[in-house]
Amino acid sequence: MWSARNRTEAVTCLACGDEVSRSRAREYDKHGDRWNRADKTFEHLCKRCDDELCRHPRDELEELLVELEAGTDGTSRFLTAYFRAVEERYGSLEER
Incomplete structure (x- = not known):
């Protein structure tokens, strides 16, 4: 099991502003590279807002x-x- 390493229990959805538990949120990286985690701060989306996202490329x-x-x-x-x-x-x- 991964350690929590200074993680907060609740996060704020960047789309709607609702506070949700981290386990019920989706990490969001505006550069699309959530696997490269060095020196990054992630934003979060609640599941409802994440489901409403358009998955089309956003190049440029x-x-x-x-x-x-x-x-x-x-x-x-x-x-x-x-x-x-x-x-x-x-x-x-x-x-x-």
Whole structure:
């Protein structure tokens, strides 16, 4: 059995904010590499929020969000810029 090594019993879901026991949560690593554990701090999702996640690849997504300064403007202004940037980079959905 693995030792607890300074683990807390409860964690907070990064999506909904609910506090759940660690045993009922899922570890989340935004880089997708939860096996490389050296010098990392993991975030957690409750099972309900984890089940609702989209499992599609997110290559370049974080870079695009930083570039568009996500969270600094209103939602509709951000979404307009986001859809424009995605269409410029990858083409419109109609083309696919």
